Amino acid sequence: MAMQLRVTDGAITNRVLANLQGNLTRVGNLQEQLSSGKQISRPSDSPTGTVSAMQLRGESRAVQQYTRNASDGLGWLGVIDTALTSSLSQTGKVRELVLQGMSAGTASTPDAREAIAAEVENLRKSLIGVANTKYLDRPVFGGTTTGERAFDGNGSFVGDTGTVMRTVGDNSKVQVDANGAAVFGANGTDSQLFTVLESIAANLRGSNTAGLDADLQNLDVAIGTIKTNLADVGARYNRIETSRTAADDRLLNVKSKLSEIEDIDLPNTIMQMQLQQTAYQAALQATAKVIQPSLMDFLR
Amino acid sequence: MASTFSGITTALSSLYAQRRALDVAGQNIANANTEGYTRQRVQMTSASGNTMPTMWSTSDGIGNGVAISDIRRTRDEFLEGRGREERANISYLTNQKQQFVTIENTFAEPSDTALQHQLGELWGAFGDVANNPNDKAIRTALIQQGNTVVDGIHSAYNALGAQWKANRDQADALATEVNTLAKNIAQLNTTIQRATAAGLPVNEMADQRDVQLMKLSELTGATASIQADGTAAVYLGGSGLVQGVTAREIRVTGADRLQNQTGDPANSVAVRWADSGTPAQVGGTLASIQDTLVTTIPKYANSLDGVAANLANTVNTLHAGGYGLDGVTGRAFFTGSTAESIKVAFDNPDFVAASSTAGTFDAANADALADLATTPGGAGETYAVMIANLGVEAQSVDRRQAIQAVVTQDTDAARESFAGVNLDEEMTQLITYQRGYEAASRVLTAVDEMLDVLINRMAV
Numbered sequence: 226m227a228m229q230l231r232v233t234d235g236a237i238t239n240r241v242l243a244n245l246q247g248n249l250t251r252v253g254n255l256q257e258q259l260s261s262g263k264q265i266s267r268p269s270d271s272p273t274g275t276v277s278a279m280q281l282r283g284e285s286r287a288v289q290q291y292t293r294n295a296s297d298g299l300g301w302l303g304v305i306d307t308a309l310t311s312s313l314s315q316t317g318k319v320r321e322l323v324l325q326g327m328s329a330g331t332a333s334t335p336d337a338r339e340a341i342a343a344e345v346e347n348l349r350k351s352l353i354g355v356a357n358t359k360y361l362d363r364p365v366f367g368g369t370t371t372g373e374r375a376f377d378g379n380g381s382f383v384g385d386t387g388t389v390m391r392t393v394g395d396n397s398k399v400q401v402d403a404n405g406a407a408v409f410g411a412n413g414t415d416s417q418l419f420t421v422l423e424s425i426a427a428n429l430r431g432s433n434t435a436g437l438d439a440d441l442q443n444l445d446v447a448i449g450t451i452k453t454n455l456a457d458v459g460a461r462y463n464r465i466e467t468s469r470t471a472a473d474d475r476l477l478n479v480k481s482k483l484s485e486i487e488d489i490d491l492p493n494t495i496m497q498m499q500l501q502q503t504a505y506q507a508a509l510q511a512t513a514k515v516i517q518p519s520l521m522d523f524l525r
Numbered sequence: 526m527a528s529t530f531s532g533i534t535t536a537l538s539s540l541y542a543q544r545r546a547l548d549v550a551g552q553n554i555a556n557a558n559t560e561g562y563t564r565q566r567v568q569m570t571s572a573s574g575n576t577m578p579t580m581w582s583t584s585d586g587i588g589n590g591v592a593i594s595d596i597r598r599t600r601d602e603f604l605e606g607r608g609r610e611e612r613a614n615i616s617y618l619t620n621q622k623q624q625f626v627t628i629e630n631t632f633a634e635p636s637d638t639a640l641q642h643q644l645g646e647l648w649g650a651f652g653d654v655a656n657n658p659n660d661k662a663i664r665t666a667l668i669q670q671g672n673t674v675v676d677g678i679h680s681a682y683n684a685l686g687a688q689w690k691a692n693r694d695q696a697d698a699l700a701t702e703v704n705t706l707a708k709n710i711a712q713l714n715t716t717i718q719r720a721t722a723a724g725l726p727v728n729e730m731a732d733q734r735d736v737q738l739m740k741l742s743e744l745t746g747a748t749a750s751i752q753a754d755g756t757a758a759v760y761l762g763g764s765g766l767v768q769g770v771t772a773r774e775i776r777v778t779g780a781d782r783l784q785n786q787t788g789d790p791a792n793s794v795a796v797r798w799a800d801s802g803t804p805a806q807v808g809g810t811l812a813s814i815q816d817t818l819v820t821t822i823p824k825y826a827n828s829l830d831g832v833a834a835n836l837a838n839t840v841n842t843l844h845a846g847g848y849g850l851d852g853v854t855g856r857a858f859f860t861g862s863t864a865e866s867i868k869v870a871f872d873n874p875d876f877v878a879a880s881s882t883a884g885t886f887d888a889a890n891a892d893a894l895a896d897l898a899t900t901p902g903g904a905g906e907t908y909a910v911m912i913a914n915l916g917v918e919a920q921s922v923d924r925r926q927a928i929q930a931v932v933t934q935d936t937d938a939a940r941e942s943f944a945g946v947n948l949d950e951e952m953t954q955l956i957t958y959q960r961g962y963e964a965a966s967r968v969l970t971a972v973d974e975m976l977d978v979l980i981n982r983m984a985v
Contacts, residue, residue, distance in 0.1 A: 233945035234557060236938050243934055267629040268916030269923055276913045278635040283905055286645030287898045290652040297656040363659055369880070369887035371659070371850075387887040391656065395899060398892070487635065520949040524956070 234519070241512045248505040255498045264489045274486050281483040288476045291393050295469035298391035301401040302462040305365050308358040309408070309455040315348050315355070316448050319422060322348075323444065326429045327437050335430075342429040349422035353380050356409055356419075366405035375405040380419025382406045393468035399461055408454045409447070415439075416446040529979075531589065532972040538590030539965035542569055545593050546958040550951050557946040561736035564946045565728055568595040598728050600944050602751055605735065608940045609742035609749065613809040615933040616743040618926040620813035624688070625919035628825055631684040634912045640677045641912075644836075644905050647674050648898035654879050655891035664850075664874035671858065671869040678833050682826060682864035689783040689822045693794065696777040696814050699744055700796065703811070706741045707759065707772035710734055714756035715770040721755040731755070741766075745775075746808015762806025764798070774799035775807075784865070786823050794818040828911040829864040836904035837862045839897055847878030847890030854878065 258264055268275040326333070326341045356366050356376045367375035369387030377383050382405045389402035410417035421443045428436035546567040556562040572589040633639045650667040657663045713734040720727045734757060741747045741759065747766060749759045759767035766773055779794035780786040786794060796805045796815055807815065837859040844858040856878055861867040870876075879891035897903050 231942045231945075231947060231950075233941055233947040235945040236941040239934070239941065240938065265635060267626075267919070268632070268634055268912050269625065269629060269919035270916075272913050272916030272920055275635050275916050276909050279641045279905075279909045279912060282635065282637075282641060283645055283898065283909075286642075286649060290649045290895065290898070293649075294652060294656060361657060361660070363886060369882065369885035371884060371886050385885055387882060387885050389887075390889065390892060392652070392892055392895065520952040524952060 237515065241516065245505075245508055245512065248501070248508050252498070252501050252505055255494060255501055258489050258494055259491075259498060262489055263487050264494075265487050271486075278483060278486050281479050281486070285476060285479045285483065288472050288479060291472045292469055292476070294391045295393045295465050295472065298393060298399060298401040298465045299462065299469070301360050301365060301389065301391075302458055302465065304358060304360040305403045305458050306455065306462065308355050308365065309403070309451055309458060312352060312355050312409075312451050313448065313455065315352050316418070316444065316451065319345055319348050319425065320441070320444055320448070323425055323429075323437060323441055327434060327441070338429050338432065342426040345422060345426045345429065349380065349419060349426070352422070353378070353419060356405055364405075365402055366408060368402065368404050368406075376409070376419065380417075380423065382409070382412050382417075391465070393465055394472065397468060399465055399468070401461070401465070403454050403458055408451060410450065416443045416450070418444075418447040418451075421447055529976070530972075532975075533969065535588075535590035536965050536969040536972065538572065538592060539968070540962060542567075542591045542593050543958045543962035543965060545596075547955065547962065549596060550954045550958060553946045554948065554951045554955075557948055557951075561732050561739070562946070563598040563600045563728070563732050563735075563944045566597050566599055567593055568597050570594040596726060596728065598731060598944075600735075601940075604936070604940045604943055606748065606750075608936050609739060609747070611929070611933040611936045612739060613742045613746035615926070615929045616809040617746070617813045618922060618929050620810045621816070621922045622919075622926045624692075624813065624817045624821060625915075625922050627688050628685070628821070628915060629919055631681055631688070632912060632915065640674070640681065640832075641905065641908060643670075643674045643677045644908065645898065646670050648895050651891050651897075652895035654877060655888040655895055658879040658886045658888040658891060661874045664877045664879070667877060668869055668872055668874060674836070675859070675867055675869055678829065678836075678864050678867060682829055685822050685826050685829070686783040689786070689818060689826075692814050692817050692822075693777075693781060696794070696796075696811065696818065699811050699814065700775050700777050703741065703744055704772075704774045706737050706744070707767050707774070710737050710741065710757060710759060710767045711770050711772035713737070714767065717755045718770065727755060742809060744809050745811050762808075764805065775805050783822060783826060786818065825911070825915065826864065828907075828914070830862075832904050832908045832911065833864045833867040834862040835902075835907045837867055839900070839903055840894060843890065843894050843897070844878050846881065848880045848883040849878050850875040852883045854883065 257266065265271050265274045265278060322341050322345055326338060353376050357374045358365050364370065364373070364375040364384065367384030369389060370384040372383060375382065375384040384405050386404060386406065388400045388404070390398045391401045392398050406412070409419065410421075415421070421440055424436065425440045425444070427433075428440055546569070549565050549567050553564050569591050570593075572592050634641060636642065647667075647670045650663075650670040653663050654660075654667050713730055717727045717730050717734065720730070738747070738749050738757060738759065742749070745761055745766075747759050747761055749757045751757055752769075754769075756769050757767065758765065758769070761775070766775075775796055776799045777794065778797050780792055785792060794815060796807050796811060797803060798805050837857075841857040841859055845855050848854045849856060853876070856876055857870050858878075859867055860870045877891070880887045881889040881893075898905070
């Protein structure tokens with residue numbers, strides 16, 4: 226305060242009012258903080274805090290999206306894993322049937338060979354069904370095809386070579402599909418699974434032992450390809466799961482940082498509130514004492 | 526030798542003077558709570574004997590009583606001048622503070638609902654389309670999210686426009702108020718000038734005029750100086766607003782909506798002299814409103830335009846590189862590139878260019894769009910920079926206002942301590958003059974008794 230020669234009633238009143246107002250404003254601010262639970266409610270409360278808060282919110286949103294992308298990717302890979310496991314067991318069954326057909330040799334009757342051939346054909350159909358497995362209405366082996374199927378009824382690959390990717394972290398994209406042409410063999414190649422199976426059925430019916438030999442080699446190549454892909458799918462599944470765990474951890478981290486910046490320290494704020502209330506009450510009491518008496522009270 | 530009866534007139538002059546002083550103390554007490562009232566002091570002068578003795582006019586060396594030479598307003602023009610200046614400053618800053626509170630409320634950051642959040646949701650929606658490019662419902666949700674962002678930008682821009690318009694209207698109203706105040710001051714000047722010439726007291730009128738001057742300074746930062754004839758000369762940035770008995774007028778010219786407020790000085794909002802059309806330099810509330818209209822709001826509107834342009838540009842560039850479900854490429858996602866005009870270009874979910882290869886569910890393009898969430902220099906970052914600037918500016922205004930409030934309080938207190946009424950003091954004065962009156966009466970009685978002896982009892 227500037228030095229004053231005189232003190233007037235007006236000056237005292239103004240000062241008292243200003244002090245009480247200041248006290249009440251601080252109480253009001255603390256009350257706002259307590260009721261909202263936030264120490265930053267507008268940019269001017271802390272410009273740097275606000276920017277950090279905004280960045281952290283953006284980061285939190287992005288990380289949550291990574292988690293969603295990862296879940297979706299795990300969905301794809303899980304379906305593919307099941308399909309490939311089922312394919313392996315069915316191709317294994319075919320392999321047994323081929324061996325059975327070969328070992329029986331010429332001794333077996335045409336009826337018996339026909340029965341085996343029919344079973345192989347059934348397994349082929351079932352495998353085509355497996356190869357057309359869908360996840361969320363998309364054939365998981367069809368690449369980025371807009372079509373309904375990855376393989377047509379004849380076992381020809383009708384998908385495309387596009388890859389389905391999921392972003393599971395900053396600059397971290399993982400392929401979540403397995404291309405039908407890569408898994409089951411490209412159209413026109415000898416080891417294309419469905420071509421092999423067709424050939425097996427025909428050679429069984431025709432008792433073509435030499436043909437069955439070649440078929441068996443091709444079938445082993447096809448089975449090997451499926452196994453490799455299954456391992457690859459498993460590896461990618463793990464990679465996405467790791468990313469998701471990392472994203473969850475990061476989200477927790479981001480949220481605690483955000484809370485650190487934005488949220489009030491409750492015990493501290495409550496204590497400040499107590500102090501401020503005490504100060505306000507003291508100011509009120511002091512005012513009551515100062516304002517009251519004047520010379521008039523002592524003159525008759 | 527002095528007159529036999531001279532004692533009576535001396536006592537009488539004292540009775541008059543003490544009464545007058547009692548009245549003044551009474552007036553002070555009566556106005557203890559009147560805003561702008563200046564306490565008055567009776568200036569008593571002892572009436573001297575003749576200092577130039579002549580044959581018929583000689584003096585015994587004793588005075589002839591007391592006279593009231595002046596009833597003075599206890600007012601320090603220097604303090605008043607400072608008071609006007611500080612009040613103008615606090616008015617400016619308080620208005621600025623309010624403007625920034627409004628702008629901060631407009632953007633409402635940081636929060637889980639404002640534009641930053643909506644932008645995040647938009648990137649998320651692109652991510653969802655990347656996950657399910659075949660799902661039309663998710664594509665539709667993306668378009669809706671685009672609309673939400675656009676709505677957020679529009680409503681922020683409209684809020685700035687509304688704030689601008691409210692200030693523009695207030696500027697006109699303030700100009701009218703300023704003109705009225707200036708006219709009132711000129712009128713009071715007229716009255717004061719005449720009364721001073723006639724030797725009549727002008728204290729209460731001067732008080733009234735000072736109140737109006739203070740109000741004028743708060744509104745416009747006007748400065749004033751009191752002239753020898755008692756009139757106040759009022760200046761706006763060095764140019765006379767009120768000179769003696771004449772007042773000039775100001776008016777606010779220029780754009781009438783935010784969109785029309787440009788850097789072009791011919792179009793820009795300005796406070797001008799009504800007669801000459803040249804710009805008037807103002808301070809106080811009017812200056813704050815002028816700054817808000819010319820600088821602050823347009824600045825944040827431009828920043829918002831920048832955010833909109835950045836958003837439209839970054840999204841459109843990527844989007845145009847992709848293919849919609851209908852196989853068409855080169856489509857923009859947003860049309861318009863200002864905060865006012867930006868819109869989502871289509872409402873057909875098939876048009877969302879999620880694929881980077883035609884005729885496939887390859888969602889690489891949607892994925893690239895989702896990556897804008899973390900791309901440096903994107904719309905989110907532009908927006909965050911703007912909010913940071915807003916925070917810093919608002920905080921600085923807040924602090925300056927808080928400091929200025931203390932300075933203003935101090936100046937007001939100093940003025941009040943000089944010019945204000947202290948009841949204790951007035952009570953003391955009251956008793957002093959009351960006693961003076963009683964004593965003068967006692968003198969009169971003594972002279973009366975003395976004359977009684979002389980006239981009625983001598984030589985009886």
